[in-house]
Amino acid sequence: MSSVMKSIRWCKVVEIYNEFEEKCATSNDKLKHIAEAMTEEMHAGLASEGGSKLKMLVSYVDNLPTGEEEGVYYALDLGGTNFRVLRVQLAGKSGIESQEFMEVSIPPQLMVGTSKALFDYIATQLAKFVAKESDKFHLPPGRKRELGFTFSFPVMQLSIASGTLMRWTKGFSIDDMIGQDVVAELTQAMKRKGIDMHVSALVNDTVGTLAGGRYNNNDVAIAVILGTGTNAAYVERAKDIPKWHGAPPKSGEMVINTEWGNFRSSHLPLTEYDNALDSESLNPGQQMYEKMISGMYMGEILRRVLCRMADEAALFGDTVPPKLKTPFVLRTPEMSAMHHDTSEDLRVVGKKLNDILEISNTSLETRKLIVNLCNIIATRGARLAAAGILGILRKTGRHVAKNGETAKTVIAMDGGLYEHYTEYRKCMENTIHELVGDELSQHVKLVHSNDGSGIGAALLAASHSQYSKDRN
Ligand code: ADP
Ligand code: MG
Secondary structure, three states: OOOOOOOOOHHHHHHHHHHHHHHOOOOHHHHHHHHHHHHHHHHHHHHOOOOOOOOOEEOOOOOOOOOOOEEEEEEEEEOOOEEEEEEEEEEHHHOEEEEEEEEEEOOHHHHHOOHHHHHHHHHHHHHHHHHOOOOOOOOOOOOOEEEEEEEOOOEEEEEOOEEEEOOOOOOOOOHHHOOOEHHHHHHHHHHHOOOOEEEEEEEOHHHHHHHHHHHHOOOEEEEEEEOOOEEEEEEEEHHHOOOOOOOOOOOOEEEEEOOHHHOOOOOOOOOHHHHHHHHOOOOOOOOHHHHHHOOOOHHHHHHHHHHHHHHHHOOOOOOOOHHHHOOOOOOHHHHHHHHOOOOOOOHHHHHHHHHHHOOOOOOHHHHHHHHHHHHHHHHHHHHHHHHHHHHHHHHOOOOOOEOOEOOOEEEEEEOHHHHHOHHHHHHHHHHHHHHHHHHHHOOEEEEEOOOHHHHHHHHHHHHOOOOOOOOO
16 A cells, blocks of 8 residues: 555545444334334234245244253254254253264355255264264164254244245355255255264254253243344244144244344335445345344445445545455454454554554554444444344233233343354343333343254254154
8 A cells, every 4th residue: 555645534534424323323212113113024924924024934843842851962053154063962851961062164165056065065074073972972772863953044844844945145145955945955965975864853043042042941932143144033822823824732832933134124224335235245135134233244334334434535545445345354253353442542453454454554543433333333233133122022022011910031142243242242232121121121131042053953853853752
């Protein structure tokens, strides 16, 4: 970069900044409208198939873990960035006796290749993991190993252990998978790789997290994922699912996978940056809520704002730094690191700019500006996530005290964003408190269900085991 820098046009910077801040504003009133809209969409999605942008998918999970589950079970969790394989030895009332897992990142080329390439890779990793099973795990003689498959994309379930992929999200795009049975694909790949295993449950990560959360805490009724993408699941009364024509579940309840990432409402505070990000994405027009609040996108929003400031106000000198023009170079973990920089001279911000964008010699003022931008983006995301949660509380009647009685609601939370982005998490929790009020917020609790989705899938594989006596 040239050492003679055109001076920054601060007036223009401030203009762009103020406009962005204003457009991102989320007053409590606005959030309440958003929550109401979320509740309405939930109703519509439950009323009829395709009745809403919210798919409100019936999970076929009508019984959450009881804590009685026993035996060795595997789970495979295909998220957005990584996939995890795990095995647990369940010991009934004594809980999880042993647990082992392995995490592998998904090679980017497999996210946009063929289903065979992706599933062969997954099966190969699974085979390696199974081969290392130690004697802490006991498979009764004559039994096949069983697996719960957590697949975090919209799936139309056909039963607890089958379902077809509706569409991809989070940067995946494998055309030959759409409409295919996800379990059949996995089973075929396992066969090709010589794994003799039975897939007993196919679950969304939110459903897995709900199951894992319930195993530890009986008051868990909602699960929310904030990771690469975002989604939520909750326990619904079967009679409140008009589109469900299957046999009424004995429990009277059914877990619904909302697929709330695709939520959209005129109340959402969209900016030009969101619209540009969307139209250049692999899934334009879809997952708008997800694109505003989740880990895959927030860093990219920041990059776009900085790009405009660089272009129109010479924030980083005469020209726009080439690296800054690369979509998705600025990832949310980096944004989070800059946001959390507490050093006096904002050293971390300086280092990130240098390492990722090859921008050196920024002034303290510029670094402060960047921290403030991180704050605007994270605050908007976190507050919108809180509004979504209020939407679910409203749908389940948990947002008000009834006859002086308040239901206790525990929300199982998971995902890398929730786990690591402290400012985001704090803001979200504070906002929920603001939205539901002092009294009710004593009854609404968020718990981190660490890797709940994987364990939850193993638990659901156990409760739907092909060997279980009471299986209907
Ligand atoms: P997935 O959603 O792919 O199943 P995770 O739940 O582990 O996987 O979430 C990973 C995502 O979480 C990353 O893509 C990133 O967006 C976000 N993330 C991870 N670490 C951090 C961090 N330190 N700060 C902010 N976001 C993070
Ligand atoms: Mg995940």
